[in-house]
Amino acid sequence: MSPSAPRRGPGPGARPAARPPAARLPERGAAVSPARRAAWTVVRRVLEQDAYADRALMTEAEGLEPRDRALAKQLAFGAVQRRGTLDWVIARLAPGKKLEPPVRAALHLGIYEQLFLGTADHASVDQAVELAKPSYGYKLVNAVLRRLQREGIELPGDETIAGAAVRHSHPQWLVTLWWKELGADATRALLAADNEPAELALRINTLADVDEAALPPGRREGDALVVEGPFDVAGSPLFRAGVITPQSRAAQMVAPFLDPQPGERVLDLCAAPGGKTTHLAALMRAEGEVVAVERHPGRARALTAACRRMHATNVTVVQADARTFTSGRPFDRVLVDPPCSGLGTLRTHPDLRWKVTPDAIAGLVVVQDRILAAAQAALAPGGTLVYATCTISAAEDRLASEDRFRTLPHVDGTDGFSVARVTGATRSGQPAA
Template sequence: MSAVSPARATALRVVRRVFEQGAYADRALRAEAEGLDPRERALAKRLVFGVVQRHGTLEWIVARHAKGRLQPEVRAALWLGLEQLLFLDGVADHAAISESVELAKPGPGHKVVNAILRRVQREGIELPADTDPQGAAIRHSHPEWLVRRWWDELGADETRALLAANNEPAELVLRINTLVPVDASQLPPGRREDDALVLDGPFDLAGSPLFAAGAITPQSRAAQRVARFLGPRPGERVLDLCAAPGGKTAHLAALMGGEGDLVAVEQHTGRAGALQRTCERLHARNVTVVVADASRFQTDRPFDRVLLDPPCSGLGTLRSHPDLRWRVTEAAITQLAALQDRMLQAARGALKPGGTLVYSTCTISREEERLVGDERFQTLPHRDGTDGFYVARETP
């Protein structure tokens, strides 16, 4: 194992944790990559996210080359090698093969890894065409049930473009917190859109003094559109009915200039604590965190504006949450839709007559578009370059 780079060794541990223990890729990577230098950490992330995203395709390839049962560590090493050979630019073939073989040692399975990778290097791989949902599911590595659903809802061309975009890296975006004065010259290089800063390249967010001071926070451009769509004003009474982890809550507070009454509801105590800490870091001092079940929320003091961002399948965020595509099920979407309806009823009950209600989900799923609304918009990764969101607004 001495010949293996820290990035590849880390990637192997994370991939095994994801597929053998059910760990979340981003969380496991954060823990396992602790102490790596930025370059090694970046490579480890590319490898992990690539293998998890391409898992369906990689397994299809393995099934056509491997005979018999492979040990978990051998299979994971083979995935990493195939990902580098076939999908990762800037990695030399000899490094991809030799280090993957080392990852599979000391057992005899390393010979299988070597043989398969060298054969793929020589002969290449011909993936199925994406002319139908089955072929598209293999070629673009998504569950077939999901591809079929999008094929019906979006059409074949849109689906193929969406599947391809989901395997690309997500853009790096910060929100500039207007509650904290900051000199524009201190900000990292990037393109500014309202409060969003689309970064030109990698950025050490956790080590940034601006992050510690609450002047910046990560948030996709699509997510930042939600608070603006609600349009809160200073001095109003606003409800964020399903608020954790707090990115939209803090954005609402910033748009209100820190003035008014902003109530943020979260059912789980631990998440409510994290929500409170987020608001404190981002100087959202007009926020009151309430621990309550959003689907049963009631109030004697109705709100001018209500944001409902309920639990959803998250299918619009597959670029930044690569393992989510393998976790979501059709049955779960139906269950989520029923929960969303209950929360929507509570949101309407908390709204003043003539008030504004915004319903937002970070998913691409017609079944979860529970509010049609007077005005609505959808973002799609392949079309808008940001997360997939459905957002609707109504004024009863």
């Protein structure tokens, strides 16, 4: 399950120096493109309010033309992903300068365009300068970007942990973790993959009437469709009719691993937003019962709506805390999809790498163990339990089993998942003798 990282309040951002009463702010010049304006606002909200970039983009890009919306996403997600690298560049081209968040956001976009998109220099500079106005920090934006034009800059190599953290823009603690768990070469490949655009994968819903000719072009892998080219999922009539739903190929491997059968009683803990829940229902041909547990009232309502849209008529949504969930009747199969650090989804959640901390992982492990214990208590003798997390963190692999699989972005081209299964489990969660 995607993480729900604790939110922090707005950062203290430096204030501009006091100006004489007669001073006049500089006027804006050339108009800023709608895509850049939306991207800048998203980056500002991430910097100032600790907002989630994907949620902020949904608001700020509303009403944009498809081309502008795509550019806004590319700019905003790229600048947020590369924040570590961009701040490293700023520290070298403008050492010791304190920047207001709006100015820093404009500078992030300008540097990102120059270093990673190859945008024409005059466009990246002029637009970033205009975004920084009316603050007098626009002069610094202009100076830094002009210097970057003239001199360029060489990023550190990734032969060391510190260099790799800057070059690939990941927090150093995370690079250290993966360096230890995966090895240096695999870590470098994973870091690079995290900054690539994520593929758009859909699941074709077998509970709906599917007209294959109406599906967008792409590569089919069973019920998975990897879309080629741009496609507005939420705006598609196929989505509204429950024919398709966005779901990574890695996430689509989880429900089949549990292998639910028609007529069985299945428990899905921490079920929202419902991708795996509705997949379980489809594999069961909507026969039997899926009990989907979600603690948050709003997410439980959204889960109910998703099940209705996806024709998952055998799903019962229960608003309850998965850590303390009990049932009078045992379940044939149980899926545990607990809150996790989400470190396997950094391509689709560009700000997540800056939100997760080692302390947060330690806290999540406690929650995961409690949910796993509740799942084990609800499992019928001889039943099957699957524990799945969308992360790359050995500490969060809480179910001991040799029957498991892992996906990695740099190897499999999809999200990073760790999935383990036990069949005939005891209440301790270990395989029965």
